[in-house]
Amino acid sequence: MGLFIRPRMIAVFTTLLLAGCTADAAPIAAPVVSASASSASSGFGAAEEIATGIDVPWGMAFLPGGDTLITERQTGRVLRIRAGQEPVPVRTVPDVYFPRGDGGLLGLAISPQFDRDNLVYVYYTVAGAIRIGRFPLDSDDPVQVILEFEHGDNHSGGRLKFGPDGMLYATVGNGHDDAAAQDPANLNGKILRITPDGQPAPGNPFPGSAVWSYGHRNLEGIAWDAEGRMYASEFGEDTADEINLIEPGHNYGWPDVEGIGDTGNGRFTNPLVTFPTAEAGPSGIAVSGTTLYVAGLTGQRLITIPLLDGRLGEPAQHLQGVYGRLRTVEVAPDGALWLTTSNRQGRGGPREGDDRIIRFAPAGRG
Template sequence: MKPLATFATTLLLAATATPLLAQTPLPVLTTFPVGSATVSVSALTTGLAVPWELVWGPDNFIWMTERGGRISRVNPATGAVTPLLTLADVSTSSEGGLLGMALHPDFATSPYVYVVYNYTDNGTYLEKLVRLTYTNGTLGAPLVLLGSIPATSTHSGSRLLILPDRTLLISTGDAQQQPQAQNPASLNGKILRLNLDGTIPANNPTASSPVYTLGHRNPQGLVRSPAGRVYSSEHGPNNDDELNLIEPGRNYGWPNVEGLCDLPAEQTFCTQNNVREPLTVWTPTLGVAGLSYYSSPAIPGWQNHLLLVSLKGSRLTDLPLNAAGDAIASRTDYLTTFGRLRAICVSPQGRVYVGTSNQDGRGNPAATDDRILVLENRDFVVTATTGTAAAQLRLYPNPAQRTIMLELPAPTAAATVIVRDALGRTVRTTRFLAGQTRLTLSVEGLMPGLYSVQTGRSTQRLVVE
């Protein structure tokens, strides 16, 4: 492996070399309004094979899994796909294969990629969580952190989510063994929580158990809001797809409860078993899949909303949350003409990337499927007027976890940006070049808390989670 300092430098160079801003606009396939903004839809890349996960990486590339076993980096400016690794032991069967992925929050010093996938051992279909190491532009050194999870060709989950405390959530399906979702000794039908080395956190709801929540059927979306709430989307049977607020130690009802606790037997079970009702349900079902949280000002009408994509429903659904983050105020559907949608991620610039899933055996593929679509407000730009470092600095997302996007009306000279902690100590610096309007700054490694971001006479408050 490269020395970490060299790796960090390489990663930084890769990030800054990405032509995110000075790119030729992609042809627009369609547009739709979101409030006062017009959202354009374009195809970033085509000819994919069931993209399952899209993750915005610290190098400003999209990291992607495809169900057959391939992991790649996708240039968000050109759509070029750079394969990193094809996992030889991935076993695809119906819905099974290579599924969710997450990157270590401290990627520059801990270049680890976590993936979950199905495999076969002596004829038995199983699932496992594996940590890979990124070095010299490739992935390798697989380390199994959790294996031998019972699986079938359907109901495997599985999304991954790393929390700010450096623990990992992994969603598992019931593997068509419905009673196991209520069995606390089973790994199926759960959301599990592990340390990033695969050990069990001491403060899990049950000591020595990876089980974080139970009573799930097939959760295929998992996201955390800047306020700290965790949400999951979950497939129902022929009724009651769910959007859940995940709380440690809670029971989510399956198979005894479908959707809300609205039948007499369900009400009794919910009262006796600490069941957390979903925030909203869908009947008929949509086949809810990838879930993301939108915090950018680029599309104001989506700001601080959940965005959900679905397979059978073939749509993107906007789910505005109330101020407390514990109720869904309404539901609005978009993007209904591109077939099955499975994966979604949001860039720091506020672009939304969606992966189609029309090659998965259940869709009607177009000639260009599968593909990654990019949704953006092309009118969201900083006016290039003559300015100085005293011009108003903008930053987002705020609160932040990994990176922030800085915007400044183009200065006539270079402008230094200084990040200071609550004691006034400089903890980060970066620099706008003359004429540069946007840049990305990493806040990884900073302790959670309040910081100030200053350039010239402009100072903004920043919260790091």
């Protein structure tokens, strides 16, 4: 069974928990490849609450000068966080539509050329559509929409990140339209790869299309390892949440299969690892060294998985129930691990101070 740590004991046990150590933590998924604790990355120090009272934080990105930007899903605000200061609103994105489902202001990414162009990218829902836009930080210039397409009121995906190749990647849920996930001409149920100006990126598997991979139900996490391999987290429906190794043009099976579905004909690409849907609810993911970190919503836990040259080792679960639902996990430029909670969105019970942003310092440093 997984580890349960009482809140007053967090500082004592944080280094052990976040070291990727698998001791006393049985795997919660199959199939996996067994791995010893020595294959995990270095650990992290004690927890520090960076900000509290945030209205459902979702996207996170780090600015070159050391500040952090956070999106608030339900208000449409982008907040700037500086060490030791209260978060400051820097922009309210217009026309953000927060339906009964899981839309709103979601992903956030910083331009790879930020020192020159000062651009911040955002992913958000409007009535009947998804938009990806950009705006210059500390400016009154309007948000420039670089991509817009029709979308339903649920399964919005929302993660937005620049990849090692300088292209912009976006995870798009199927909008509760299962057939869309299997239609390469439809942008729903896909991972998209576009240029910083919003055009289909050169080298995409379907000429003239922004689609990078398809057959997805709802994805909220993407990350790359040191070798440039891309991983994505995906919510299942009744049986299996997934972590996938993403290959261009591959079909990941939804809605024909959930979890393991390749029968040997090569039509679908199987996940690297699956979790029972009640134990994970994988949202944001991040890579530090040779460990993949997964923020769990439904499971209210942080999951660590050793990276084994494109395969995944034995998952371990940490912080179970300590902070409630975890939405986003990111590794800061200084090596610290950041987490956000998602307890004020109407699922789960808010705690005093929610929602919060938590930082775990690199081991041995404050």
